[in-house]
Amino acid sequence: MSLPEKAFPVSWDQFHRDARALAWRLSGLKRDFRAIVCITRGGLVPAAIISRELNIRLIETVCIASYHDYANQGEMMMLKGITEALMSEDGDGVLVVDDLTDTGKTAREVRNLLPKAHFACVYAKPQGVPMIDTFVTEVSQDTWIYFPWDMGFTYQEPIAKGHMG
Numbered sequence: 001m002s003l004p005e006k007a008f009p010v011s012w013d014q015f016h017r018d019a020r021a022l023a024w025r026l027s028g029l030k031r032d033f034r035a036i037v038c039i040t041r042g043g044l045v046p047a048a049i050i051s052r053e054l055n056i057r058l059i060e061t062v063c064i065a066s067y068h069d070y071a072n073q074g075e076m077m078m079l080k081g082i083t084e085a086l087m088s089e090d091g092d093g094v095l096v097v098d099d100l101t102d103t104g105k106t107a108r109e110v111r112n113l114l115p116k117a118h119f120a121c122v123y124a125k126p127q128g129v130p131m132i133d134t135f136v137t138e139v140s141q142d143t144w145i146y147f148p149w150d151m152g153f154t155y156q157e158p159i160a161k162g163h164m165g
């Protein structure tokens, strides 16, 4: 996979606002979700914000990793699945939360387990959009999203010097 051309850095403040915007959208559905299933690790942060906003107290994880180094997707590894109780009724009434969908492969893997669940993520790239029911912001496929938990403060070259982003 070639490296993404554009950078979309997200601060903690912006992520909190965008995750809260996702919660507003979900509240507009007027549904009583019986549980959140968050796709670790990236889904942990929006799941915490959404569970607070929508007062959903039952939180389960599905542990999947596929990007083993920066921007390169490798083999999909499911380290932990979902309890039988939540897989009942094909996951109807379950809210699945992740930070983003990129190729859509992670969401597809979880949809195979919970076909009737509602899938939500904060950010989406076009290839992943068909796998997601509700999201907030779409960025182009050639953009890499930099999350605040992966970042530190560093010097930035001026844009005029050709630095990306």
Ligand SMILES: O=P(O)(O)OC[C@H]1O[C@H](OP(=O)(O)OP(=O)(O)O)[C@H](O)[C@@H]1O
Residues within 6 Å of the ligand: 039, 040, 041, 042, 043, 064, 065, 066, 067, 068, 073, 098, 099, 100, 101, 102, 103, 104, 105, 106, 107, 128
């Ligand atoms: O739509 P896809 O192309 O499948 O990519 C999206 C997934 O990739 C990232 O997770 P990652 O596998 O890097 O693990 P992490 O959440 O532990 O960082 C991200 O958090 C999504 O879960």
Ligand code: HPA
Residues within 6 Å of the ligand: 067, 100, 102, 143, 144, 145, 146, 147
């Ligand atoms: O754009 C991204 N940013 C961070 N993690 C990711 N995992 C897949 N795509 C991305």
Ligand SMILES: [Mg+2]
Residues within 6 Å of the ligand: 039, 040, 041, 042, 043, 064, 098
């Ligand atoms: Mg993830």
